Structure formats: C-alpha cells, structure tokens
Amino acid sequence: MCGIVGLFLKDPALEPHLGAMLTAMLVTMTDRGPDSAGIAIYGDPIAGMAKLVVQSDDPATGFAGLADHLTTTLGARVAMDVKSTHAVLHLPEALLPQARLALPPQVRVMSHGQTLEIYKEVGLPLDVASRFDIAQMSGSHGIGHTRMATESAVTTMGAHPFNTGPDQCLVHNGSLSNHNALRRKLTRAGVHIETRNDSEVAAAYLTWRMDQGATLGEALESGLDDLDGFYTFVVGTRDGFGVLRDPIACKPAVMAETDQYVAFGSEYRALADLPGIDTARTWEPEPATVYFWTRDNTPTATPKAA
Amino acid sequence: MHTIDLSVTPLREMNATLQALTADSNTRVWEIANPKGAHAIACGLDAGISVTVMGHTGYYCAGMNKQAAITVKGSAGPGVAENMMSGTVVIEGDASQYAGATGHGGLLVIKGNASSRCGISMKGIDIVVHGDAGHMSAFMAQSGNLVICGDAGEALGDSLYEARLFVRGSVKSLGADCIEKEMRPEHIEILTDLLARAGCDAKAQEFRRYGSVRQLYHFNIDNAY
Numbered sequence: 001m002c003g004i005v006g007l008f009l010k011d012p013a014l015e016p017h018l019g020a021m022l023t024a025m026l027v028t029m030t031d032r033g034p035d036s037a038g039i040a041i042y043g044d045p046i047a048g049m050a051k052l053v054v055q056s057d058d059p060a061t062g063f064a065g066l067a068d069h070l071t072t073t074l075g076a077r078v079a080m081d082v083k084s085t086h087a088v089l090h091l092p093e094a095l096l097p098q099a100r101l102a103l104p105p106q107v108r109v110m111s112h113g114q115t116l117e118i119y120k121e122v123g124l125p126l127d128v129a130s131r132f133d134i135a136q137m138s139g140s141h142g143i144g145h146t147r148m149a150t151e152s153a154v155t156t157m158g159a160h161p162f163n164t165g166p167d168q169c170l171v172h173n174g175s176l177s178n179h180n181a182l183r184r185k186l187t188r189a190g191v192h193i194e195t196r197n198d199s200e201v202a203a204a205y206l207t208w209r210m211d212q213g214a215t216l217g218e219a220l221e222s223g224l225d226d227l228d229g230f231y232t233f234v235v236g237t238r239d240g241f242g243v244l245r246d247p248i249a250c251k252p253a254v255m256a257e258t259d260q261y262v263a264f265g266s267e268y269r270a271l272a273d274l275p276g277i278d279t280a281r282t283w284e285p286e287p288a289t290v291y292f293w294t295r296d297n298t299p300t301a302t303p304k305a306a
Numbered sequence: 307m308h309t310i311d312l313s314v315t316p317l318r319e320m321n322a323t324l325q326a327l328t329a330d331s332n333t334r335v336w337e338i339a340n341p342k343g344a345h346a347i348a349c350g351l352d353a354g355i356s357v358t359v360m361g362h363t364g365y366y367c368a369g370m371n372k373q374a375a376i377t378v379k380g381s382a383g384p385g386v387a388e389n390m391m392s393g394t395v396v397i398e399g400d401a402s403q404y405a406g407a408t409g410h411g412g413l414l415v416i417k418g419n420a421s422s423r424c425g426i427s428m429k430g431i432d433i434v435v436h437g438d439a440g441h442m443s444a445f446m447a448q449s450g451n452l453v454i455c456g457d458a459g460e461a462l463g464d465s466l467y468e469a470r471l472f473v474r475g476s477v478k479s480l481g482a483d484c485i486e487k488e489m490r491p492e493h494i495e496i497l498t499d500l501l502a503r504a505g506c507d508a509k510a511q512e513f514r515r516y517g518s519v520r521q522l523y524h525f526n527i528d529n530a531y
Contacts, residue, residue, distance in 0.1 A: 249422055249440075252384060252402065268343030268362045268383060282362070282381060284402055284421055287441065 001148045002160075002173040003029025004253075006234045006264035008141040008241035008293050014260055014275075019137030023129040025263075025270045026144035030125050032266055033148035036159035037128040038120025040169045040236055041139040045114045050093040050166075053110040053117050054103065055086050055156055062106045063087045073102040084131040085156075086110060086119055096166070108157060108194075113167030115139075115238055120159040140295070143236050145171035151179070152197040162200045164191070165207035167238040168216075172199035173251045173266060174230035182226070202227055206235060217292045220244045224288055234264050240294040249287035256280040262293050308333050312347075313340040321346065324374075327353040343383065348376050351393075368395045371412060384421075387414045390431055403440070406433045409450065415504045422459065425452045428469055434504035442481065444471050453500055455508050463516055471516040472497050474508055483522040489515045 005025035009015055022039055056062025059082060067080035070089065078099070079090040087107075091099055096112055103109070111118035119132040125146045129135060145160035152158045161169040176182075179198035182205060187193060191204050205226065209219035216237050223233075223244065232251040235242045243264055245253055256263045256271045258280045265271045268282070285291055310320045324336065331353060338359045341347055345364040348357045351374040359367065362380035372391045381399030390409040397405075400418035407423070409431025416424075416433070422440035425433045425447055434453040441459035444452045447469035457475035464481020470493070471484070480486075489511075497510040 250403065254383075254402075267364055268381070269364055270343075272342035272362075278361075284400065287422065 001032040003032030003146040003266045003270070004171050004173050004232065004234050004264065005029060005144040005266070005270045006142070006171075006236075006241060006243070008262040009139075009260065010262070011260035015140060016138040018139040018142055020135040021274065022142045022144050023125075023135045024273060025265060026125040026129065026146055028269045028272070029144075029146050029266055033146040034124055035147050035149050035154045036120065036122045036156070037125040037144070037146045038118060038159045038161050038171075039129065039132075039134050039142060039144040040111065040116060040118045040161040040163070040171075041134070041137050041142040042115045042167070042236060042238065043117065043137070043139045045238075046090075048093055049090055050096045050112065050114055051117055052089040052091065052096065052099055052112045053086055053119070054089060054107040055110050055121075056107045057085065057156075058106070059085050059087070062104075066104070066107065069104070070099055070102055074098055083119070083133065085121060086132060088117060109163075111161075111163035111169065113163070113238065116163065116167045116169060116236070118161050118163050118169060120145075120161065121156055122154055122159065141236060141241050143169060143171050143234050143241075150175050151199075152195055155195075157195050158197050160199060161236075162197075162203035164193075164200070164204045165210060168203070168207055168210070168236070170199065170203035170206060170233055170235045172202055173232045174246070176202060176227055176229035176231065178228040198229070202231065202233065203235075216240055216242050217290050220290045220292070232266070237294075240292060242290065242292040243285050244290050245285055245287050247288040253285050254282060255285055255291070256282045307335040307337055309337045309339055311339040312342065312344060317344055317346070321349055324348060324351050324355070324357065327351070327355055329353060331355070341380070345383075348374070351376070354393075362399070371395060381418065387412075387431075390414065400437070401435075406431050409433070411450075413500075413503060417505075419456070420454075425450075425469070428452065432500055434500055434506060436504070436506055438475070441478075444469055445481065447471075451496065451500055453497065453504070453506075453513070455506060463518070465522060466516075466518040468518060470496070472510075472513040473516065474513045477514075477516070480516065483519050484516055485519045487515045487517045489513070 070078040081088045160171040176198040179201040206219045258276045336357045341361045343364040347367045349369045352372040354373045357376045359378045364383040366385045368376045368387045371393045373393045375394045377396045384402040387395040388407040390412045392412040396415045401416045403421040404423040406414040414433045416435045419437035420435045420439040424439045424443040426445045428447045430450045432451045438456035439454045444463045448467040454473045458477045460478045461481035463484030494510045
C-alpha cells in the first residue's frame, strides 16, 4: 500500500501551520503503511545559504564535532541544529558539493538544497513526526509518506521522501518493475543511487532528466515512457509541486483545491480536516496526466496518450 | 429519522446497528453524519431501509448491499457498492475506481463521473453513470446493464460476457471482444426504464449499444502466446 500526503500553500497565512497540517494528514494514513515515515518541508530560503540534512543512528557520536570539522575543512562557518537522529547543517550554498564529500562515513545525507529539509525514520508517522517536532515547522509546501515496504528493506534509507537533486524530492506509492535496468543505466550516466529501492530510481530518473534541461513537468511526462510499473508519484521542487499516476492508475489518489491550498492524499480521509474542505474542489487525478503547480504559474494538467 | 454521528459513534458500531435492522424494524430512515472518507460505511445491510451519508466516503461504501436504499451526498472512494445484491445506491458526486464491482443485482447510480474499471466483473447489477466512465469499464462483465451518459474511456467492455453496455457520448476505444451492436426496440425499452429509475433525463434513442462478439468464449489457438 503506502500512504502519501502533500500540501502546497497558496495563502501565506497558513505557512506557520504547514508542519502541523502535514503531520495530521500523514497520521490519518498510518494504516496504509506502518513501517517507516518521512516528511519533506520547504521552508524559507536564506540568500546564498543551503541546508544539508544528515542522519546518524548514533547521533551522540555521529554528530559530535561535525560542525567544527566541516567549518575547518570548508573554511567557512557551518552551523548545526540537531533534531533526534537528524542534523541540519547550514552552510554557504556554493560549498554544498564539497560539504557532501567531507562528511564522515557514519552520517547519511537525507536532503540537500536551499529550502528543503527531509526527516524520515523507521516507525509510525506520529512517532516519526514527534521525534523531529514536525508540527512546529513552517513552510510553503511539503510532502509526507508512510511506507509499507515491498521492494527493499525497512531502513531509514529505504524510507521516503527521496532526495536526489537540490531541493528535489519524490514519494511513491506502487512498485516499479524496470528499476534494476534503469538503475544500471542511470549509474552508467553518472547518477548516484544510494539504495536498492525502486522509488529512489524514479527520483534519480527525474533529477537526471531535469539535469538535462527538462522541467519537472517534462521529466514527469517522459517518466510515462521510461518507468514501467504501478505508481502514484508526488514530487516537490523549490517552488513547485507535481502529481503523476501511471496509465493503469490502480494506486489511489485524491486532490483538493481551494483559494488557500492544493492538497493531495492517497485517500480523502487525509484531507477531511483541512480548512474549507467542504467547499473545496475535490477530484481524482486522471491516469497518465501530469499535474503541476508552481508559485509563479497557473496550475497545469497535461494529459498524455498512453 | 435517526442520525449516527461518526465523529462520536465508532464505525463498527454504526455498521452493526444498521446490519441488525430487519423488515420489522421501526426506524427505517437513517442519516450518517461526518463520514470524513471512512471505509466500509453502510456495508452488508439487509433490510429495506434508507441511509443517507452526509459527505465523502472512503473504500467499499455500501458493499454487499441487500434491499437498502443508500445515498452518498458526496463522492465515493474505491469499490463503492461492490458485490451489491439488491437495493439502490446513489452517489451524488463522483465514484472512484471499480464502482459496482462484481455486483449481482440492484441499481447503482453515479451522478458525477465514474473512474476506471466501473462495473468490473458485474454479474447482474444495473449501473447508470450520469457523467463519464474511465478506462476498462465493464471489464469481464457477465450480466446486467452499464449505462454511461457521458463518454467512456479506453478498452470499454474488454473480455465482455453478456452484460449490455449503453453509451451516449464517445468511446475512446473498445476492449477485446467488445463490439457495437444494433439498438433494437427491447433495448430502448430496457434503457428507458433504467434512465427513469436513475433520475436521468437523457433519451434512450441517443445511446449506442455495445456487447460481446463472443469470440473469446472458446479456445482459439490464434489467441495463445
């Protein structure tokens, strides 16, 4: 199964409540996937600065001296906020690639980018959201996932969302059947893929297409040709939010839109407590149709013949 | 009228209350408040009662219904009225995938659009969709009638047995073994009755009929891989 939620705010007044709203949405999806959970939050950018979110199974030793080590290695001040098993490293954006190379082996990268922070762990959505205090987080948009594993081990690295490019993340409900071949192809093309997970291959594929110059919308559209299997994807970028279902569309999806937000849920239950939901436009996204919203553009829905 | 508020009453208790009603029960009109997309609302009913659900429902609403008249004042999640035996289910909004799946009897009315696989493996149920229906509707449908007042998606009636399909709008494509058939007076009569019972003002004469060409009934070596 797996459960997905997503929320893209249009009304800045709701931004302080993004974390709380996403947490509540994800908790209602707990019975769709009880083994691990994760949330991606897009917060405020600070000019020239980036966030590198890292994880350690043993944070007391894993994060000890990490900020000082990076400050010395990079020759620029690196600040660190530790939240349970995760730490957010704040550093100059230009030094992000060097910082990743300088990380000690006991920490793993959860996300990197200007505004994106991903928190994910093994456990129930409520427990995972609580340990990182997600409900206190503000932001413009975010995505959550609760996992029932099918394709790879129940580990932190196997949990969603997956981040493969700066400020890009993806969550997936379904299973891909050509992920091994595609992983080999992407790896040969120089794309770094961390796990044996099928969904990470989809995330890496989209990042690879965008690196070649495609927009997220175009990358999703070409995914219809290149990704084989069952999927409902919800993806996030620095300023955008997209949804794609495979042509068979057996994985559930419901969307709602008001003047204040665009929301996604695997089921309507996830949306039922959002403000103004009784008068929201609610619909089931069409199969093989790319839906995409950005801060600057009007919403689009691009159907593609299967 | 009795109201059961799902923000107060547990779902199982609500279903147990409705399932315990019989032909002799005194309270025959029920309303379910605050469904909030819950699963399996008003499932397995077996009495001629009326139930109105005041909002959107999740998976398998009104499943296995016998006799009851169930109305959803909103949209329904996957598998609404699956395996219905008799009675009436009316969805005022849209229905998600496989609405009316394997239904043996009764009438399912969807006033909005139906998603994919509407009426999959239907076995005698009548389904009237006021709007459009998604891909692979009436897949392996065995008997009963599927009426689509709008357009039908890809692969309508794939691997069809003896169900009758009526479509007023366009059909994106027909599935294997499904062909257009002549609309004879008896079909106009059946369809006129169904449209009237479904509260639809479309004219039977505006529809085309589709059915099985019966080529998949017997083994054919050309179909083997």
